[in-house]
Amino acid sequence: TQLLEQSPQFLSIQEGENLTVYCNSSSVFSSLQWYRQEPGEGPVLLVTVVTGGEVKKLKRLTFQFGDARKDSSLHITAAQPGDTGLYLCAGANSGYSTLTFGKGTMLLVSP
Amino acid sequence: DAGVTQSPTHLIKTRGQHVTLRCSPISGHKSVSWYQQVLGQGPQFIFQYYEKEERGRGNFPDRFSARQFPNYSSELNVNALLLGDSALYLCASTGVPPGELFFGEGSRLTVL
Numbered sequence: 331t332q333l334l335e336q337s338p339q340f341l342s343i344q345e346g347e348n349l350t351v352y353c354n355s356s357s358v359f360s361s362l363q364w365y366r367q368e369p370g371e372g373p374v375l376l377v378t379v380v381t382g383g384e385v386k387k388l389k390r391l392t393f394q395f396g397d398a399r400k401d402s403s404l405h406i407t408a409a410q411p412g413d414t415g416l417y418l419c420a421g422a423n424s425g426y427s428t429l430t431f432g433k434g435t436m437l438l439v440s441p
Numbered sequence: 442d443a444g445v446t447q448s449p450t451h452l453i454k455t456r457g458q459h460v461t462l463r464c465s466p467i468s469g470h471k472s473v474s475w476y477q478q479v480l481g482q483g484p485q486f487i488f489q490y491y492e493k494e495e496r497g498r499g500n501f502p503d504r505f506s507a508r509q510f511p512n513y514s515s516e517l518n519v520n521a522l523l524l525g526d527s528a529l530y531l532c533a534s535t536g537v538p539p540g541e542l543f544f545g546e547g548s549r550l551t552v553l
Contacts, residue, residue, distance in 0.1 A: 334483075372445070372531050372544030373484065418483050428474070428497045429542065431483030 333357075334421055336432035344440055346408050351417055351435045354401045359421035362395055362402045363429065367416040376404075409439045443468070445545035447532050453551045454522050462517045462548045466534030472496075473515040474542065475507055476531040484531055490515055519550075527552045 335354045343349055353362070361380045365373035377386050379395035379402060386393045392405040406413055416436050420429040446465045454460055466473050472491040476484035489497035490509035504520045513534075519526055529549050533542040 336483075371546050372533070374544070375541050378541070420483075428486055428489055429476075429484075431476075431485070433481070433483045 334419055334430055334432035336417075336419055336435050338435060339433065340436045340438075342438045342440070343409055345410055347439075349406050349409060349437070351404045351406075351437070352401070353403070353419035353432055355421060356400065357421070358399050359423060359430075360399075361422045362399070363420045363422065364393055364402070364404055365418040365420060367418060367434070368414075373418055406437075409437075411439045411441050413437060414439050445532055445534050445543050447530075447545040447548050449548055450546065451549045451551075453553060455553050456522055456524060458522050458552075459518065459520050460522060460550060462519075462530050462532075462550075464515045464517070464532030464534075464545060466513050466515070466532075467536075467543055470534035470536050470543070471513050472535045472537070473509055473513065474533045474535075475515070475517045476533065476544075477501070478529040478531055478547070480528070487517070522552045524552050526550065 337352045361378055363378045364376045366376055367373040377393045382397045382399045384395045390407045394403045416434045418431050418434045420431045422429055448463045474489040475487040477487055478484040486499040487501050488507040493509045507517045509515045529547040531544050531547045533544045535542050
């Protein structure tokens, strides 16, 4: 069974601070995806990383895929209250329709 | 264009009852997947359907079943409900070739 461990489980910070969320697995995935989920809504895809060592930037968000394709990190610079939500990492093998999700990191950014 | 739509959005059942959840994928998407998200956890894969055939099944008991219709909409059925079935049930669709999963807002099931 492939498992994804996310840390921390909960993070409460002030607006303007930086933060990093980690996603680790003992298994190799063909790709890894990061989602953000707000209360009462389904997860929304932020990014997909495919190549070991890959770094992708999405405005203030930086995503990194480990060289061995077993771990990933999400770094947010100068967090804003609008970044509040549940951040989920998900690993995919062949195709993208079957995802293994981590338990998520709940981020709360206070003004 | 409409996104993935799910119904009902909320429902309450009692133990032992049966429930049917419905999902309409994004127009043009032929693959539908179902996930269960228990409070405080990430989503867990239940089923994937493509072209009306089951293409994947997660580690869920036989009380869980699903089907996909010719218009690519899907139903998830759960029999003999248990308290532990209380969760947000998410439906996601993807196009061909499979790419990004687009999730609906989910159906929140409470079993009393």
